[in-house]
Amino acid sequence: MKNRPRKNVQRVILGSLVAAVALVGLAMPAVTVADETCQSPYMPKITGQEDFIYVWTLGVEGWGDGSDKLVTIDVRPDSKTYGTVIHSVSVGGRHEAHHGGFSDDRRHLWVSGLDSGKIFIFDVRTDPAAPKLTKTIDDFSKSSGGVVGPHTIYALPGRLMISGLSNDKDHGGPTALVEYTNEGDFVATHWLPTDTDPRGADIEKVADGYGYDIRVLPRRNAMLTSSFTGWSNYMMDFGQMLKDPEAMKRFGQTVTLWDLHSRKPKKVFHVPGAPLEIRWALGPTHNYAFTTTALTSQIWLIYEDSDGEWKSKAVADIGDPSKIPLPVDISLSSDDSTLFVDSFMDGKVRVFDVSDPHNPRQTYEKEIGSQVNMVSQSWDGKRLYFSSSLLANWDKKGDADEQFVKGYDWDGKEMTEKFSIDFAKEKIGRAHIMRFGAEDL
Amino acid sequence: MRRSSSRRGRAAPVVCVTLFLFVAALIAYRVFSIVLIEGRGGDVAVAAIQPGQDGGGAGQPASASSTEHEEGVVDPVESTTARVESDAIARPELAIGRTTEYDYDPPEPGSYTLPVIKPAGDGPVLRLDGKRGQLREMIDGRITVLSFIYTRCADPTACPYAMSTLHKIRTISEQDAEIAENLRLVTFSFDPDHDTPRTLADYTKALRRGDGAEWQFVTTESGKELSPILERYGQQVDRRKDPNHPLGPFSHLLRVYLIDRDGMIRNIYSSGMLDPRLVLTDVRTLLLEEQTRSKEATPDGGT
Secondary structure, X not given: OOOHHHHHHHHHHHHHHHHHHHHHHHHOOOOOXXXXXXXXXXXXXXXXXXXXXXXXXXXXXXXXXXOOEEEEEEOOOOOOOOOEEEEEEEOOOOOOEEEEEEOOOOOEEEEEEOOOOOEEEEEOOOOOOOOEEEEEEOOHHHHHOOEXXXXXXXXXXXXXXXXXXXXXXXXXXXXXXXXXXXXXOEEEEEEOOEOOOOOOOEEOOOOEOEOOOEEEEHHHOEEEEOOOOOHHHHOOOHHXXXXXXXXXXXXXXXXXXXXXXXXXXXXXXXXXXXXXXXXXXXXXXXXXXXXXXXXXXXXXXXXXXXXXXXXXXXXXXXXXXXXXXOEEEEEEOOOOOEEEXXXXXXXXXXXXXXXXXOOOEEEEEEEOOOOOOOEEEOOOOOEEEEEOOOOOOOOOOHHHOOOEEEEEEEOXXXXXXXXXXXXXXXXXXXEEEEEEEOOOO | OOOOHHHHHHHHHHHHHXXXXXXXXXXXXXXXXXXXXXXXXXXXXXXXXXXOOOOOOOOXXXXXXXXXXXXXXXXXXXXXXXXXXXHHHHOHHHHHOOOOOOOOOOOOOOXXXXXXXEEOOOOEEEOOOOOEEEHHHHHOOOEEEEEEEOOOOOOOOOHHHHHHHHHHHHHHHOOOHHHHHHEEEEEEEOOOOOOOHHHHHHHHOHHHOOOOOEEEEEEOOOHHHHHHHHHHHOOOEEEOOOOXXXXXXXXXXXXXXXXXXXXXXXXXXXXXXXXXXXXXXXXXXXXXXXXXXXXXXXXXXOO
């Protein structure tokens, strides 16, 4: 009886705190559960400062052991080793290291080779400063029924969805999405719709069956995939390919909208010019996504109109399209207001105000290097990181073949370089995708 | 001299209510209902209900589509869609309608397949009556929805949300005999030190009332018996550095597993896709799959 008033107080305290936490927590946009704004919404979020950047790096003959490797850069601001490579794991051999992604629990980082098809799984949880290779998947193509070139590796609950770039029949663009368990076991293959097998999708103009990126919007049960080119092109020398009219015809021109839950394609948009990276808006009422087209240098908007129909349209040019700056990676700020667009050929990042997604407006640009590919930003938008390599056979030649990772502060008006690591001088390799790590996660 | 416990007793609620009102004012554009389920002994569980739903999952009136400011942007209010009456009867979960969290119509049951993900794990457990059993016994014989929680969890997007969703599913199953007869819910606490069978029994007393799908609650006797089970399911649980963390002593990802009658995991849900309508659509998809297999196995094809 004596304890009853205290228990009542405890109940009020607990109820109030939980209610307050509930209201605060649930007030955040539904999909803001990742750092780098492009990450899967099913993953835990790095709040505040990222500690490390994991860089999946292509090996170069004569540079160190010449193998692909996962490189760890220290980005803790107060660290004595800030802005330097503190760890590296070689996987042996050159596989055309390209992209990668975390499992939903963020304990493992999966990275892949576009040529060999191997997928390397690293433990980044036991010691985030020193990732450890724990498993290698070396039968991706066989298990998947002929998918080649594992590209985007994207976390779903308990699984990973991997986009292919090609197939083992003709090494062209038709390809599929492949699901794996977090433990690295094959689950299912979902082929992209084609003109001869649309798989129930509405085809706007053409269904090439090509793949590239995957991004989801769980709130709307929607998944988007984009389209690039097949193995016969991405493993070809860039200059040789440009001179080959038949090869230049073999680029994707579609973005596909899927029912995320049933894994069924619903609509194939005609987006000519090889649409690459996709970024869904993060606002709880924003039903749209951006992509950019590599060959036609445009920003495209995939959006839901007032009648509930999903549509696509070009909304802005990137630089001078006639000069083919080759837009590659993009990053959307967490408040959906700013889109960073890298272009490989002129080495620039262009910043667009996309507060009105139908009318993007460029507000800033900066040359990062002779060539630039990937861009990753912190959740608060104050830090940006860039890497250089696109593909081993597409990177520039000679002195123009700069290989780097660079970190910048961004105050909304100006980028200020904080560190620059010369991956060529350090004989590390061709720096490609970057993923953030944290000790507190 | 007598301590002024009465003054302290009055001050604490005032402070907390003030905090609550301040936070509520910051986010006044969203509306939530929170149901306090008070168990025996003063334990309090909080079930967070998604906006646009009442506690019993009653149907929402058909409404016009939400107002849109420009293409691609919708009003931050719930948009609900009511199925025609016949659909609602066949699939009562559709009466929940769309919400701001799940703004879509679920696919038709059987219109897609659920590939086998991996075998469901087994291990020794303690039931509410304190007796030992095997997790396998809880899964056998029915399609199972298994969730891992702990009662001290105060993360509204995790355990309370899972409990609320399973409660919703059970409530819906009271209207659907096929679901009630073929589905079992299993809630597994990974906090055996605190969530003893007695504690779980008290915590879940109100939840176990009524008809509908069977709902089992289990834990383990020790952390030693718990770890292998969590590993088999890939359910990672970490002890926070601060044992008094406001969200609870453990951090974990919300994971709920759909397991077929053969003991195979067929789907995994987490925050962002733990939509009771989707879970029940998946259950119905598995039931249709079983019916198809059964017909195909019959020599005359079922005719």
